Amino acid sequence: MLHYEPKDLSVLEVHKLLLGGVVPRPIALVSTISKDGINNLSPFSFFNAFGANPPVVAFSPSRRGKNASLKDTYNNFIAVKECVIQVVTHSMVEQVSLASAEYAPEVDEFIKSGLTPIDSDIVKPKRVKESPFQMECKLLELKSFGEGGASANLAVCKVVKFHVAEDLFTNGIIDPLKIDLVARMSGDYYTRASSGVFIVEKPIGKKCIGYDQIPHHIRESEIYSANDLGKFGNSESIPDKEDVNRFIQNFINETPEGFTYAYNTFLESQELNDYKKMLQTALSITENKKINLELTTKCALKNNDVDFAWKVALFAGNY
Numbered sequence: 310m311l312h313y314e315p316k317d318l319s320v321l322e323v324h325k326l327l328l329g330g331v332v333p334r335p336i337a338l339v340s341t342i343s344k345d346g347i348n349n350l351s352p353f354s355f356f357n358a359f360g361a362n363p364p365v366v367a368f369s370p371s372r373r374g375k376n377a378s379l380k381d382t383y384n385n386f387i388a389v390k391e392c393v394i395q396v397v398t399h400s401m402v403e404q405v406s407l408a409s410a411e412y413a414p415e416v417d418e419f420i421k422s423g424l425t426p427i428d429s430d431i432v433k434p435k436r437v438k439e440s441p442f443q444m445e446c447k448l449l450e451l452k453s454f455g456e457g458g459a460s461a462n463l464a465v466c467k468v469v470k471f472h473v474a475e476d477l478f479t480n481g482i483i484d485p486l487k488i489d490l491v492a493r494m495s496g497d498y499y500t501r502a503s504s505g506v507f508i509v510e511k512p513i514g515k516k517c518i519g520y521d522q523i524p525h526h527i528r529e530s531e532i533y534s535a536n537d538l539g540k541f542g543n544s545e546s547i548p549d550k551e552d553v554n555r556f557i558q559n560f561i562n563e564t565p566e567g568f569t570y571a572y573n574t575f576l577e578s579q580e581l582n583d584y585k586k587m588l589q590t591a592l593s594i595t596e597n598k599k600i601n602l603e604l605t606t607k608c609a610l611k612n613n614d615v616d617f618a619w620k621v622a623l624f625a626g627n628y
């Protein structure tokens with residue numbers, strides 16, 4: 310590990326560490342309006358949501374790195390105390406990047422970026438038509454941390470109205486594949502969230518057994534990853550021996566095939582993520598039984614069939 314105290318680094322180095330390590334960052338596309346009625350639109354990735362009652366979001370229009378001056382978004386927000394925050398989809402990311410260029414205060418970035426302004430219902434700043442999730446906000450508190458270049462100005466906002474495209478929902482939740490958002494990473498890197506989506510079951514409301522209750526032979530296996538063990542720890546109970554034996558009986562093939570055939574079938578099933586077939590063949594092969602059963606367990610975990618995985622993992626402890 311490398312170890313740093315911010316006081317020993319330049320501001321630029323500290324900034325680079327934060328931009329590289331705190332990732333991916335969601336992007337707030339913030340629309341403000343000046344006292345004279347000039348629209349402003351800029352992206353901010355020092356941004357997140359912090360509570361739902363009331364709905365609170367915050368972003369940081371920091372002081373400019375090169376001369377510590379304040380950004381137009383900051384000046385407008387302080388003056389008018391309203392903004393609209395919208396999320397950034399993959400289809401609009403280049404236009405949003407264009408809106409981040411340093412334009413003079415009298416320049417309307419809606420015009421520069423080609424994004425479409427539409428009226429808000431409650432606040433004065435415009436919404437961005439192209440974004441499928443828009444939040445009309447009022448300023449709750451603005452907290453500045455320093456006056457040097459790149460110092461933070463945390464703008465804490467209350468959401469007074471949400472606008473959400475109807476077609477984003479699947480089973481009552483906003484579907485990450487449909488909303489198709491991008492996020493900011495270090496340097497010029499962005500990530501497209503829909504291409505890395507996976508499921509981790511929530512432990513909320515469950516009495517999880519925890520890592521320490523996982524039997525030793527499972528914890529010490531070289532086949533399972535830390536995430537595999539985390540899934541076991543997330544269970545509420547461990548199947549008992551009788552359950553396991555009854556379950557395994559269902560997969561014993563009465564007329565086992567020869568080793569080569571069975572082993573090839575095992576590998577093919579692994580390739581196809583068919584962990585049930587893997588179990589059937591693993592049971593009919595005498596060689597490397599423990600490893601094959603553990604590979605089967607791993608495949609079941611990969612497919613989130615934790616009950617199946619438990620039973621096979623416990624049975625593998627007999628070898």
Ligand SMILES: Cc1cc2nc3c(=O)[nH]c(=O)nc-3n(C[C@H](O)[C@H](O)[C@H](O)COP(=O)(O)O)c2cc1C
Pocket residue numbers: 336349350351352353354355356369370371372379380381382383405406408409410411412493
């Ligand atoms: C994706 C992205 C994220 C950004 N995040 C921030 C941020 O969190 N804070 C910040 O001060 N500037 C951030 N910037 C830079 C501002 O968008 C940029 O300084 C912009 O010119 C500010 O415009 P304004 O002066 O009209 O407010 C970001 C730029 C991009 C492209």
